[in-house]
Amino acid sequence: WEALVKEEGGRYVAGLPLPVRRKFGLRYLQQPPFAQQLGLFYAPSTPPTSADWAKIGELLHQHFWVITQYAFNTGNTELLGVGQPGLTGVAFTTYHLPMQPAYSQLLAGYKPNRRWRLNQARRRGLRIEPSNDIDQLVRLFAENTAPKIYGLIGEDYEYRMLRDLYAQAEKAGMAELWQARSSADYVIAMILLFKFNRKIIYLFSGASAAGKAAGAISVLLDETFRKYATHDMCFDFEVHDVPGLIEFYSSFGSKKAPFLTITADRLPWPVRQLKAARVALYRRLRPRPAANGA
Template sequence: MPTRLLRHHEIDLAAWDACVGAARQVVPYACSWWLQATAGRWDAVVEQEESSGRYLSVWPLPVKWRPWGREIHQPPFTQQLGWLTSTNAKQPLGSGGLMNLDSLLAHYSRCYTQLNEANELPPQAPLSVAFQQRHTYQLRLDSPYETLRGAYAADYRRRLRLYEAAGRPLRVTETTNVEPLLQLFQQTKGPEAGLKTRHYILMRKLVAALSLRQLLDIREVREPQTGELLASALFVRYRTKLVYLFAAASLAGKKAGAPLLLLDAVIQQHAGTSELVLDFEGGTIPSIARFFANFGAEPVPYAALSFTQRPWYLKWMR
């Protein structure tokens, strides 16, 4: 099947979403509406069936213009992209049978993109291409809640028993309003995470797209007497993935164990769901990795790909 590099205006969005929705790799970040909210524009390498025009494989390449040329970047709130392939399509990165990385380099001055966990790396790559291994943490939810809770760290199980025995325990509730979560994040993690005003605008656009498709789940834990928000989290339910996309907790909320209660409530609700996986969407920071591992989650590797082209006036150098 022919494979082509398409500019954004050449992409058939209906064929794109059909391919992403049927792909063996479950990657919500690759949906056209997700990319429109977080990246705006993207090019793509596409494997297309000639007879029908349908897309068999896609590789989204979010792009932005820079003085030195076109640059591939990883959009905010987008953990993984990489190759997505339908049932009958080949595995492009592992097989080396599709677009050669050398030919891709010629079109872009710089690149940083995170592949998805199912992508195999090519046995050989150009010297200018670097691969870095990253990790996310995942928990399969197809077991009964009692089994899942039994795999928690002993301290977590003890704390949950204490909360349940309390006279007025904290409660986890659902909401459709993302603004309290965004405000709490701005007051706590925001400066350290480097999020700017534009990032919160992008998140609001993404939340609107998720809500429209009924893929959004926002949870809160509030102080019973004052109503103060202690912790909140935004989850995305897409096919067989439940993504822990965005969360924040106040200092008082951390002391009260609100994040533990919130995640336990979500695990309890979805426990026993066939094939469903909770993706904690992180693990590169050791303290956060330990927090996820304490729920019984396991590390899952994926790769980041990067390269930088020399400017044209230096290419003669060896």
């Protein structure tokens, strides 16, 4: 990790984290897994100026020929519709659900079909309880979801990183892991939440076929909202741009929260062609995940 920082009076008042990677001697930016948004974080007393944003765009353009993707955060609203000079910008969307209302109000905000499905799920006698078994969550995901995701590396990258993140977040009191048990006492779904700066972030989840059929994730989310209702917090679904997921998360009454992502590719044409050929060869030769998630 590197960073752009703004210093005033001998202290940092703003910082832009930079996930720098290197390949063939080239430094480039690439958004890491489990960090949907980065961007500028700053002290409330020193909000960024238009000159700050222009300087950030200038420095990124100057130091990085390639940005595979870099996401600013939902608090960097000044960039929406404006972008960053010299960089390609696209608006992405996550979904937020404020926790300040009473639970009855939150429940009334669910779409009718979500309330009906939730009632059906609750009739299955699921038991919701805390957990600290991150390996169980990884297994649920690896066996039931990972086989549908092309290009996932697994234990050598994403799962190792997830375990490390959970260990550090739990140590700092920032992580919550919850599971749903069936009436037959099997763990059929789990969710991992991070809490920081009045936000509850829906970081990761996993569910078996039985968990999906039972609507266990809906129950886990509903129990989270029940727990945190009336708190001065906001639940961030960290939605990916997958239509089915968007429909599911928005059914809880959450609202769109846009943020800007930027890319850049200023490599010379011959280098871009070589890079494209290498990626195509890698995708052709890389084995697809087995149906059992192995």
